[in-house]
Amino acid sequence: MKEYLARDFVVTLPAADYIARFRDADRIAGYCRTCPNYGQSWGCPPFDFDAEEYIGGYATALLVATRITPAAPGLPLTAARRLILPERERLESRLLDMESRWGGRAFAYVGSCLHCPEGSCTRPEGKPCRHPDRVRPSLEACGFDIGRTTSELFGIELRWGSRGQMPEYLTLVCGFFHNATDVQWNG
Ligand code: SF4
Structure with missing residues (x-):
C-alpha cells in the first residue's frame, strides 16, 4: 500500500490579480533571509535577476496546491521528506x-x-549552477505569500508538525505563469 495519498488542486486567475493581491515582496524576503537555504542554492534568493521583471508580462497564473495525506496517522516528522520527494x-x-x-x-x-546530491550545490563556492535548465525559483522566493494563497484561493490551511510528528497533511504549492490559451494541468 502507498504510504500517502497526493491530490492536486488547481486555481487559475489573471497573473496581475495574483501579483496585486498575494505578493508582499519585502515581508516575504525577510522570511527568506532567515532560512538556512538563503544564498546557498541557485534556486533561492538573493537572485541575480529582478524578481519583478521575472514574474511580469504574463496574462495568467496557474497555481497548483498538492495535498499529501499520510495513509496512517502519527508518522514522524522525519518521514516528511520521503513523502515529499516523489x-x-x-x-x-x-x-x-x-x-x-x-x-x-x-x-x-x-x-x-533536487538536481545535485545534498550539500553539493556550487553556489557557496560562487561557481555556476550545474543545471540551470532545470532549476526554477519558488513562488515564495519571488515574494508571494503562500499561506494566504492556500487559505484564500484553495481553502487549504497550511499545517505544521508538532512534538516530532507529521501534521494531518502536507501542502506543496507550485505555479506556471503564461500567455497561452489552452493550458491544462493534466493536458
Ligand atoms: S542544480 Fe546543483 S548547482 Fe544548481 S542550484 Fe541545484 S544543487 Fe545548486
Missing part, C-alpha cells in the same frame, strides 16, 4: 514540460534543490 519530482518535471510546450514561467516548490 511529488516534487513529479511536479517539477511536469512544470518543465509545460514551459517547453507553452512558453511561460514555472515556479517550483520551495526547499532544497
